[in-house]
Amino acid sequence: xxSVNGMNEMSTWLQVVVGIIAISGGILILDTGLxxxxxxxALTRVNMASPAIYVGFPLVVLAALITDCALWGVQxxxxxxxxxxxxxxPIGSAMGSMHLGxxxxxxxxxxxxxxxxxxxxxxxxxxxxxxxxxxxxDSVSSTEPVPSTESAPSTEPxxxxxx
Amino acid sequence: xxxxxTTLGMTIALIGFGMALALYRAIVGPDGASxxxxxxxxxxxxxxxxxxxxxLTHASVVFDIVLIGALLAPITTVALSRVxxxxxx
Numbered sequence: 001x002x003s004v005n006g007m008n009e010m011s012t013w014l015q016v017v018v019g020i021i022a023i024s025g026g027i028l029i030l031d032t033g034l035x036x037x038x039x040x041x042a043l044t045r046v047n048m049a050s051p052a053i054y055v056g057f058p059l060v061v062l063a064a065l066i067t068d069c070a071l072w073g074v075q076x077x078x079x080x081x082x083x084x085x086x087x088x089x090p091i092g093s094a095m096g097s098m099h100l101g102x103x104x105x106x107x108x109x110x111x112x113x114x115x116x117x118x119x120x121x122x123x124x125x126x127x128x129x130x131x132x133x134x135x136x137x138d139s140v141s142s143t144e145p146v147p148s149t150e151s152a153p154s155t156e157p158x159x160x161x162x163x
Numbered sequence: 164x165x166x167x168x169t170t171l172g173m174t175i176a177l178i179g180f181g182m183a184l185a186l187y188r189a190i191v192g193p194d195g196a197s198x199x200x201x202x203x204x205x206x207x208x209x210x211x212x213x214x215x216x217x218x219l220t221h222a223s224v225v226f227d228i229v230l231i232g233a234l235l236a237p238i239t240t241v242a243l244s245r246v247x248x249x250x251x252x
Contacts, residue, residue: 010167019170022215025237026177029208033181036204042196045188050198052181053207060174061210061229067167067218068226081226089233096203096240102250104196 010070018070022063028056040106040112046097053093058086171215178215182208199243206236 010018032052039045065082068075182205189201210232217225 010164012166015167015170018218019166019174022174023170023177025211026174029204029211030177030181030184032204033184036185036197036201042182042194042200045197046200049204052204053225057207057211057233060178061226062215062217063171063174064214064225064229071221072223075223078223078226079248080228084171085230086234089236092234092237093203093240094242096237097200099237099241100244103244105178106248106251107196109194109196157236 008071008073010067011044014066018063018066021059025056025059026064028052028059032056041115042109043101043111044115045102046100049097054090058089061085071145164219171218175212175215178211195243195247199240199247202243203236203240206232206239210236244251 004049029052032049035048035051036045039048065078068078164168185201185204185208187207189198192201194197210229214225214229215229217223
């Protein structure tokens with residue numbers, strides 16, 4: 001590597017590696033933009049945003065880090081910042097997504113009929129039969145008919161009513 | 164550096180196209196929750212473009228900007244989800 005004004009020259013293979021990493025991140029973000037238009041409800045869109053936020057964005061920042069280290073030498077501050085970015089960033093985004101999902105649940109947004117909620121209430125455990133039936137009756141978004149149960153209906157309010 | 168500039172330019176174009184698609188859905192989108200998650204996506208896309216511009220301009224300060232932005236991004240999501248939820252906790 002030759003040095004000009006303190007800045008090193010990048011080799012060709014390193015430029016290709018950085019380009020591949022950056023383009024991979026860009027493709028993931030583009031893919032997420034496409035997925036936002038193909039998804040049919042907000043819950044699916046929240047799930048579809050994961051590739052760009054958790055993989056695409058860190059890949060682009062990784063390309064920036066490699067370029068920075070190649071041009072200016074290895075700087076430990078930038079490496080620490082990158083590690084913080086790829087560890088704390090997804091944790092914070094997951095908290096935001098969880099809060100958004102909770103808001104959607106409380107707001108009772110309309111879901112597409114093909115969207116599987118897969119929440120804990122659909123797990124078939126014996127002691128949760130009556131509560132599951134009452135929750136399905138309360139759910140506005142559910143398009144399926146409420147199954148009849150042999151036991152008496154529960155008088156306890158659903159979690160959405162408590163909130 | 165021609166290869167690097169070309170690939171980074173292509174990446175910025177890809178991200179910009181993805182942002183345009185997401186913006187279209189944000190304009191058309193039927194509910195506020197969709198707009199909230201799309202705003203999150205656009206936030207990270209802008210941070211990615213800032214990082215790429217930092218490569219092109221040889222600016223080392225972009226790591227600080229990107230780190231602060233990425234750590235503050237959940238605040239916007241939580242705030243907008245409060246709006247979706249009409250302030251209920």
